[in-house]
Structure formats: C-alpha cells, structure tokens
Amino acid sequence: MSAREASVPGCVIHGAGDLRVEDVPSPVPGPGEALVAVRYGGVCGSDLHYWRHGGVGDFRLREPMLLGHEVVGTLVAYGSPDTAGPAGGPRPAAGASVAVHPATPCGVCPECVDGRRNVCRDTRYLGSAARFPHVQGGFAARIVVPAEQVRALPAGLDPRRGALAEPLSVALHAVRRAGDLTGRHVLVTGAGPIGCLVVAAAKAAGAARVTVTDLLPAALEYARAAGADTLVRADDPDDSGWPGEVDTAVEASGVAAGLDTCLRLVRRGGVVVQLGMLPPGQSPFPGNLVVSREIELRGAFRFDGEFDDALRLLAAEPAFDALVSAVVPVRDAASAFELAADRSRSCKVLLDFGAAPAG
Numbered sequence: 001m002s003a004r005e006a007s008v009p010g011c012v013i014h015g016a017g018d019l020r021v022e023d024v025p026s027p028v029p030g031p032g033e034a035l036v037a038v039r040y041g042g043v044c045g046s047d048l049h050y051w052r053h054g055g056v057g058d059f060r061l062r063e064p065m066l067l068g069h070e071v072v073g074t075l076v077a078y079g080s081p082d083t084a085g086p087a088g089g090p091r092p093a094a095g096a097s098v099a100v101h102p103a104t105p106c107g108v109c110p111e112c113v114d115g116r117r118n119v120c121r122d123t124r125y126l127g128s129a130a131r132f133p134h135v136q137g138g139f140a141a142r143i144v145v146p147a148e149q150v151r152a153l154p155a156g157l158d159p160r161r162g163a164l165a166e167p168l169s170v171a172l173h174a175v176r177r178a179g180d181l182t183g184r185h186v187l188v189t190g191a192g193p194i195g196c197l198v199v200a201a202a203k204a205a206g207a208a209r210v211t212v213t214d215l216l217p218a219a220l221e222y223a224r225a226a227g228a229d230t231l232v233r234a235d236d237p238d239d240s241g242w243p244g245e246v247d248t249a250v251e252a253s254g255v256a257a258g259l260d261t262c263l264r265l266v267r268r269g270g271v272v273v274q275l276g277m278l279p280p281g282q283s284p285f286p287g288n289l290v291v292s293r294e295i296e297l298r299g300a301f302r303f304d305g306e307f308d309d310a311l312r313l314l315a316a317e318p319a320f321d322a323l324v325s326a327v328v329p330v331r332d333a334a335s336a337f338e339l340a341a342d343r344s345r346s347c348k349v350l351l352d353f354g355a356a357p358a359g
Contacts, residue, residue: 010140011041011333011351014064016054021333024066027144029079034147036100040163040327041139041351042070043340045192045254045277047127051337057280059129068139069102069126070166072159073353078147092152099165100138101149101307102126118173118302125302139330141353151308154315161314161321163350164197168310168320171197173303174275175205178248182206187246189234189261190253190276191219193348196226196323198250198275203227204313211243213261214253222347225322234261250300252276256283268293275300323347329354 010024029035047067049056075098078091092098105112105120112120126145127137138145153162171194175181186207188198191214199210203226211230212223220231232241234257247270249262254276262272263286272295290297314320325346328336330353340349 008141009330009353010066011068011330012064013047013050013054013061013067015061016052019051019067019334019337021331024140026142029077029144029147031080032147033079033144034150035076035079036071036073036098036143036145036150037076038071038073038138038141038143038353039159040072041068041330041353042163042167042193043336043349043351044068044070044167045194048337048341050127050129052341055129057277061129061134062132063134065127065129065134066137066139067127068137068351069128070163071102071126071138071143072097072099072153072162072165074098075150076142079144091147092150097153097157097159097162098150099153099162099307099311100126100143100145101151102138102166103302103304104146104149105304116304118304139333139351141330151311154311157311157315158321160324160327160350161318162311164314164320164323164348165307165310167194167348168197168201168314169303169306170194170275170300171201172306172309172313174198174250174252174273174300175201176306177298177300178202178250178271178273180206181248183208184247185209185211185243185245187243187249187262187265188212188223188228189249189251189258190214190255191216191223191228192252192343193323194275195219195250195252196222196347198252199223199226199228200313200317200320202250211241211246213258216343218344219347222323222325225319227319234258246270249273250275254278256285259283259285263289263295263297266293266295269295271296271298273298273300324350326350327352 007023104124105117106122
C-alpha cells in the first residue's frame with residue numbers, strides 16, 4: 001500500500017462540539033474479518049448526542065472515536081479465504097453492495113444464551129463509548145468488521161435506501177415487542193427518523209390505523225410519508241386528531257411527556273413500548289395508571305435478527321426513499337450534523353463517502 005493509500009477520511013468526535021473530518025489509518029482485515037468501502041452513513045440520534053454533549057446517557061467520551069453505525073458500501077475483501085458468511089451461510093462476494101450489522105454480541109452471557117442478543121451484557125457496537133477503549137464506528141471510507149456482520153443488499157435495493165436498515169431494524173424490534181398489531185390502532189409519540197420508521201413497521205405488521213404526535217409540522221409530514229393515518233400536534237390539546245383511546249403505543253420521542261401521553265391514551269390492558277432513550281436519571285411518569293389499568297410497559301433496545309428483515313422490507317418498498325432528506329459529502333460533516341439536528345428541515349441525513357475505492 002502506498003503512502004497515498006495509507007489513510008482515508010473519517011468522521012471523528014473528540015468531545016462535545018468537537019467534530020473533525022480527519023485522515024484515519026486505512027485498515028487491513030484479519031482472519032474472520034471483512035474490509036468494506038463505505039458509501040453512505042446515516043447520522044443517528046446517538047451520533048448527535050456525542051457531538052452535542054460528549055456522550056449518550058451514561059456513556060461518556062474518554063478518547064477520540066469514529067462515529068457511525070448505520071453504514072452501507074461495497075465489500076472489498078476478506079481477511080481469510082475460509083471466512084464464512086452470516087450464521088455460516090453463503091457470504092457476499094467481493095464487489096457486492098452490502099450493509100453492516102453494527103453489533104457483535106458476546107454469545108456466552110445469559111442473555112445471549114436465552115436468545116436476547118440485543119441486550120447482551122458484553123456486546124460491542126460500532127461507534128459506542130459504552131466500553132473503553134471505545135468501539136470505533138463506521139464513519140470512515142474504509143472499515144473492517146467481523147465478516148459475519150456483513151449482509152448483501154437484496155437485488156434492486158439502492159444503497160442510499162439500504163442505509164436505513166439499522167434504524168428500521170430498531171423500529172421492527174420495537175413493533176415486535178408490542179405484540180400482534182393486526183387490526184390495531186397504534187399511537188407513536190415522536191416523528192423523528194425512528195418514529196417515522198416505527199410507523200412503516202407498524203403498517204407492515206398489519207396495524208389498521210397509526211396516529212403520530214409531534215411538536216413540528218415538518219416532522220409530521222415525514223410521518224405521513226411513512227404511512228401515518230392521523231397527525232397530531234403534541235402541543236395542541238384541541239387538535240381534532242387526538243384519539244380517545246388506542247390499543248398499543250410506542251414512545252419514540254425520548255421525553256417523559258411522550259411516555260405520559262402513551263400511558264394516558266392506551267386502553268386498559270394495552271401495551272406501551274418505551275423505545276426513545278429517556279434522559280439519564282429519574283423520569284416522572286403516571287405509574288398509577290400502569291397498576292389501575294394493567295398496562296404493560298415494555299422496553300425496546302436495538303435489535304438482532306430484524307436486520308435481515310429490514311433489508312427485505314426496504315427492497316420491497318420504494319416509499320422509504322422519502323425519509324432520506326439529504327445526502328452530504330463527508331468533508332461537509334459539520335453541516336450534515338447541523339442539518340440532522342434541525343428536525344424542522346430534515347428527517348434522515350446521510351454522509352456520502354464517495355465511490356468505492358479500488359481493491
């Protein structure tokens with residue numbers, strides 16, 4: 001490898017407000033690993049938290065870290081000719097368009113053994129400060145990941161739409177935590193990218209009606225594009241769209257007021273799924289309603305096998321394209337993060353790392 005090829009652009013967070021696009025070493029895959037030339041990376045809410053606050057919840061930056069866990073690109077090479085694909089099955093060939101599953105569960109903890117790898121107590125997740133040293137993320141022109149985490153994009157799935165696979169997987173997992181939605185009326189509080197994808201996932205799961213609340217008209221319009229039936233201004237108690245009662249609610253805003261709304265509007269014996277990450281510490285909520293109405297309050301965290309289902313759903317539904325509001329060159333990452341943080345102007349913002357480099 002020449003000196004010119006020895007580094008690639010990456011999007012590195014050094015602390016609150018300190019986001020830099022800088023040259024990072026171009027990695028070389030070892031045994032069991034795959035080298036991916038990243039094309040698109042989706043800016044997630046957790047990336048914005050690292051940028052704004054220097055951490056997410058209780059996870060604080062202690063060293064510079066490549067951000068990003070929503071990435072698609074081209075598979076360049078494997079580190080070993082004997083590397084197997086997902087679950088030992090066929091592996092994508094070099095040159096294939098691929099998405100990267102960002103989680104590496106430990107496989108041996110009680111949660112993994114119980115089939116709940118998404119809550120593995122010792123997982124590694126791209127672009128996460130939960131461990132130290134941190135797990136470096138996917139916002140670089142080339143990354144190395146465990147080969148079993150690489151998934152070929154289904155035929156006909158454009159990589160730009162495929163970049164939604166990770167957040168759609170989160171939404172699919174939340175919907176599955178809610179139970180059978182066939183014929184149900186579902187409330188979603190929060191019309192950010194995840195909330196909009198929950199709308200699409202609920203519809204795909206058979207929900208008869210989906211009502212979405214948010215403070216911003218622009219965000220609600222993205223929810224409409226995702227398939228919402230009724231849009232409600234969360235700050236307007238007189239909005240005619242407010243439902244009298246819903247069967248199931250998914251809280252996707254990450255604020256206590258959203259959880260309050262879900263618990264007050266779900267029917268007796270209904271299910272509320274808390275998907276949005278609430279601020280660290282205590283959050284007030286009407287717990288008496290959980291008791292007196294026998295409401296089931298369930299958490300939803302990340303995903304596991306839903307990643308493959310998300311890719312299939314994205315391939316089948318071009319309407320997801322409407323949720324990608326901007327594609328910004330990685331060299332302009334600062335403006336991309338500013339745009340992604342402004343929900344009045346954007347839904348999902350992608351970083352563009354350019355055409356795949358030659359192998």
